[in-house]
Amino acid sequence: MSAISLSEGIWWVGVVDWGLREFHGLSAERGSSYNAYLVVDEKVALIDAVRGDLSETLLENIASVIDPSRIDYVISNHAEPDHSSGLGAVIDACGSPAVLATPNGVKRLKEMYRRDWRFQPVGDGEELSLGSRSLRFIHAPLLHWPETMFTYDVLSATLFSCDAFGAHLATTERFVDQLGAETVLDFTRQYYAFLVAPFRKSVLSALAKAAEVPVSVIAPSHGPVWRENTGMVTSAYYDWASLKYEDRAVIIYGSMWDSTRKMAYAIAEGVRQEGLEVRVFDVEKSVPSDIISACFLSRLTLLGSPTFVGGIYPPVEAFLPWLKVPRDSGRKMTCFGSYGWSSGAVKKLIAAQEANGYPVMEEGLALQFAPTAEGLAECADFGRRAARWALEK
Numbered sequence: 001m002s003a004i005s006l007s008e009g010i011w012w013v014g015v016v017d018w019g020l021r022e023f024h025g026l027s028a029e030r031g032s033s034y035n036a037y038l039v040v041d042e043k044v045a046l047i048d049a050v051r052g053d054l055s056e057t058l059l060e061n062i063a064s065v066i067d068p069s070r071i072d073y074v075i076s077n078h079a080e081p082d083h084s085s086g087l088g089a090v091i092d093a094c095g096s097p098a099v100l101a102t103p104n105g106v107k108r109l110k111e112m113y114r115r116d117w118r119f120q121p122v123g124d125g126e127e128l129s130l131g132s133r134s135l136r137f138i139h140a141p142l143l144h145w146p147e148t149m150f151t152y153d154v155l156s157a158t159l160f161s162c163d164a165f166g167a168h169l170a171t172t173e174r175f176v177d178q179l180g181a182e183t184v185l186d187f188t189r190q191y192y193a194f195l196v197a198p199f200r201k202s203v204l205s206a207l208a209k210a211a212e213v214p215v216s217v218i219a220p221s222h223g224p225v226w227r228e229n230t231g232m233v234t235s236a237y238y239d240w241a242s243l244k245y246e247d248r249a250v251i252i253y254g255s256m257w258d259s260t261r262k263m264a265y266a267i268a269e270g271v272r273q274e275g276l277e278v279r280v281f282d283v284e285k286s287v288p289s290d291i292i293s294a295c296f297l298s299r300l301t302l303l304g305s306p307t308f309v310g311g312i313y314p315p316v317e318a319f320l321p322w323l324k325v326p327r328d329s330g331r332k333m334t335c336f337g338s339y340g341w342s343s344g345a346v347k348k349l350i351a352a353q354e355a356n357g358y359p360v361m362e363e364g365l366a367l368q369f370a371p372t373a374e375g376l377a378e379c380a381d382f383g384r385r386a387a388r389w390a391l392e393k
């Protein structure tokens with residue numbers, strides 16, 4: 001895919017990665033893009049690069065707009081290698097551009113690449129004149145690494161936000177309005193829940209800073225560009241960072257001989273009867289990030305495990321650390337499961353969730369062997385009670 005004009009003097013020169021399917025545990029079922037942007041004026045700036053193995057395409061895209069040797073400044077908003085491992089190839093092709101990043105970003109780039117580039121640390125609020133337009137640097141740490149910043153083009157009111165507001169989504173279209181904002185927002189949410197949610201206070205700080213300037217375009221480093229209704233994605237970020245819980249529940253279970261699965265389905269029906277939308281995941285057949293995205297800001301999460309050697313069924317136990325990723329500690333939880341001749345899994349699941357700091361409906365529900373009709377009715381009742389408890393203010 002060749003360069004695409006965002007507005008007068010601003011070009012997308014990134015690379016679409018159609019083959020990506022997973023990113024540090026985050027499902028990327030629709031691929032992704034690594035967005036780099038060229039701002040052309042009397043001076044020329046490149047904002048971010050791409051993954052190193054894709055830098056040839058980045059250079060081709062730059063060359064379709066200008067001779068790469070014309071680049072005066074290479075700006076690194078974020079040092080993670082999906083945006084920085086292609087910097088070396090670009091810098092080599094440019095000659096000796098200045099490499100701008102936050103002081104922390106300069107430190108990271110030096111540590112990672114051990115190259116003697118012409119580094120120029122930039123302060124929060126500092127501006128770089130390109131001639132008739134200028135770029136402002138807005139430090140936005142922990143989105144999602146300590147060195148991250150936004151770059152803001154004052155003339156076009158374009159915010160180059162790096163990972164923030166981005167989504168893993170490979171498309172031929174470059175703009176959100178060509179794809180449908182709701183569709184893009186689903187992918188943005190999944191990205192947020194897995195990679196950004198642990199840093200919600202940083203999100204709120206960055207949103208407050210971004211609100212000090214007019215923003216017409218949000219150009220993230222993954223997925224399509226918001227050139228209309230940017231308030232839609234900033235409002236969504238605000239709601240997510242403010243932990244506005246939604247009337248949804250998630251049931252996550254593992255099952256050896258189907259008894260815990262039957263319990264999960266019956267509990268789901270009870271939860272639904274109290275007005276919560278329910279999603280059910282078999283932990284052995286699901287991608288962790290899909291489950292986490294569904295759990296994020298759900299009022300209620302129910303964990304189910306059969307008892308295995310007196311404890312939690314290993315596939316369920318292996319999933320537990322993923323639950324801590326979004327750090328939405330107000331999510332209410334309870335647990336259930338079947339057992340054979342000795343119980344134990346439910347108590348251990350409950351103890352693990354209490355240790356993680358979640359509000360827990362402590363009694364849980366454990367049933368012996370295959371559930372009877374009465375047992376399934378008990379499950380539905382348990383689901384109703386859990387849902388009513390989750391809906392309490």
Ligand code: FEO
Pocket residue numbers: 078080082083144163221222
């Ligand atoms: Fe897209 Fe944090 O790198």
